[in-house]
Amino acid sequence: MSTANALIDTYRQDRPQSVDLLQRARAALGGTVGHDLRHFNPVPLYIKRGDKGRKWDVDGHEYIDFLLGNGALLLGHAHPAIVEAIGAVLADGTHFGSDHPLHIEWAERVQALVPTAQRVRFVNSGTEATLLALRLARAFSGRSQVLRFDGHFHGWHDDVVTGFQPPFEAAGSLGAAHPKDRMVAIADGDLNQIEDAFKQNPDLGAAIIEPSGASWGRVPLAADFLQGLRDITARHQAVLIFDEVVTGFRFAPGGAQQLYKIDPDLSCFAKILTGGMPGGAVTGRADIMDLMNMSGDPQRDRFQRVTHLGTFNAAPPCAAAGIALLDLVGTGQPTAQADALATQLRAAWDKVLEQYGIAGYVYGASSTFHVYFETDPDRVQKASSRSDLHTLEAGRLKGMPGALIDAYQRHLRHRGVDIMSSTGGVLSSVHTEIDIAEATQAFEQTVVALRDEDLVITLG
Ligand code: PMP
Numbered sequence: 387m388s389t390a391n392a393l394i395d396t397y398r399q400d401r402p403q404s405v406d407l408l409q410r411a412r413a414a415l416g417g418t419v420g421h422d423l424r425h426f427n428p429v430p431l432y433i434k435r436g437d438k439g440r441k442w443d444v445d446g447h448e449y450i451d452f453l454l455g456n457g458a459l460l461l462g463h464a465h466p467a468i469v470e471a472i473g474a475v476l477a478d479g480t481h482f483g484s485d486h487p488l489h490i491e492w493a494e495r496v497q498a499l500v501p502t503a504q505r506v507r508f509v510n511s512g513t514e515a516t517l518l519a520l521r522l523a524r525a526f527s528g529r530s531q532v533l534r535f536d537g538h539f540h541g542w543h544d545d546v547v548t549g550f551q552p553p554f555e556a557a558g559s560l561g562a563a564h565p566k567d568r569m570v571a572i573a574d575g576d577l578n579q580i581e582d583a584f585k586q587n588p589d590l591g592a593a594i595i596e597p598s599g600a601s602w603g604r605v606p607l608a609a610d611f612l613q614g615l616r617d618i619t620a621r622h623q624a625v626l627i628f629d630e631v632v633t634g635f636r637f638a639p640g641g642a643q644q645l646y647k648i649d650p651d652l653s654c655f656a657k658i659l660t661g662g663m664p665g666g667a668v669t670g671r672a673d674i675m676d677l678m679n680m681s682g683d684p685q686r687d688r689f690q691r692v693t694h695l696g697t698f699n700a701a702p703p704c705a706a707a708g709i710a711l712l713d714l715v716g717t718g719q720p721t722a723q724a725d726a727l728a729t730q731l732r733a734a735w736d737k738v739l740e741q742y743g744i745a746g747y748v749y750g751a752s753s754t755f756h757v758y759f760e761t762d763p764d765r766v767q768k769a770s771s772r773s774d775l776h777t778l779e780a781g782r783l784k785g786m787p788g789a790l791i792d793a794y795q796r797h798l799r800h801r802g803v804d805i806m807s808s809t810g811g812v813l814s815s816v817h818t819e820i821d822i823a824e825a826t827q828a829f830e831q832t833v834v835a836l837r838d839e840d841l842v843i844t845l846g
Pocket of ligand 1: 602
């Protein structure tokens with residue numbers, strides 16, 4: 387048996403309770419798991435408990451957690467301030483279907499941190515946030531098309547599910563309407579192409595982008611690209627939407643827009659916003675957001691308004707958790723701590739690649755990390771050092787072989803480390819130097835195993 391298959395067997399044998407749950411899940415759950423990224427061979431993770439930067443599965447295995455609720459848990463699992471805030475409201479009712487004081491307070495906290503949040507509208511997820519932002523942008527511009535960039539992820543609704551995974555032009559999902567007439571898709575990086583897109587498509591009235599670069603920075607943006615995009619969209623009176631679902635309250639207390647000093651017209655938030663509870667928000671310019679206002683004029687209110695509903699928008703436990711979270715983020719401490727830990731982790735993991743001469747490098751902004759393994763023998767042969775391998779090409783950074791990523795994730799989990807997606811993850815403010823040291827050891831063993839399985843290449 388190959389060593390790779392031996393690991394699959396060992397991994398399965400170590401997890402009898404998980405295997406039982408998978409058996410039941412096959413008969414109970416549509417698609418077997420609750421989110422496409424939770425599929426895992428031979429058995430998904432079934433988590434029972436989390437505390438700070440760690441979590442435990444049903445079979446008692448402990449993991450250093452760099453998934454952190456898909457990036458939602460900047461303060462780690464079960465932070466006392468969040469748990470207390472949620473507990474304090476539960477006995478008074480979990481949901482009214484009416485507005486309530488905490489709803490307004492939560493919006494004010496967002497306004498205090500996000501420079502462009504003249505108004506805030508809460509939704510229940512990042513997907514709902516981009517759905518509403520695109521509707522607002524189309525309504526405000528009076529133009530039906532929105533510019534999107536290949537590889538950028540904006541949730542799973544029909545307009546955006548196409549274009550985040552290669553091949554970018556192919557329909558993103560069976561059953562989804564192909565958004566050919568509603569979205570204009572191009573590669574990021576070249577400002578001239580954006581100018582051309584506006585010239586060629588008179589019905590283009592907005593642009594949406596992950597300000598970190600595609601997939602929370604797996605494909606970093608070229609310097610000055612965001613500013614160029616801001617300038618061009620402003621010139622064409624197009625609405626610029628920052629999808630800050632991952633970067634919001636992480637890249638800086640006021641998100642990537644604060645870190646990079648660029649003002650979008652609308653922004654989408656979710657994840658960290660609600661302190662680990664479900665939630666999301668669209669924020670932005672009052673003249674755009676006020677399209678949702680009621681005027682009392684029946685004609686205008688029925689035909690000249692943006693409609694938005696949602697049973698659970700800003701439910702009390704979500705608002706309470708969000709307020710507690712934003713109070714802490716507002717101190718600047720969580721961002722600073724998570725950033726410092728991520729800097730340490732990136733340096734330590736990159737040193738491992740250097741030590742073994744692996745063709746690859748570790749990168750990432752703020753409290754994120756990504757690992758790129760170069761698997762193109764031509765590029766490796768031409769490189770005189772690892773720095774020659776750096777690239778901004780989406781096709782490369784998002785195109786690492788599936789078998790490599792699969793094995794990498796399995797080796798790490800087997801050694802007690804869980805990551806977010808592909809090869810990367812996020813740090814929290816409550817990870818520790820011990821977490822970094824142990825994760826680095828697991829990474830080193832993983833890299834050696836991948837080299838021995840010929841999944842990664844060495845230089846020279
Ligand atoms: N936008 C971005 C940039 C995201 O990373 C995600 C989630 N990974 C979403 C939108 C969708 O958010 P949700 O999963 O809450 O629907």
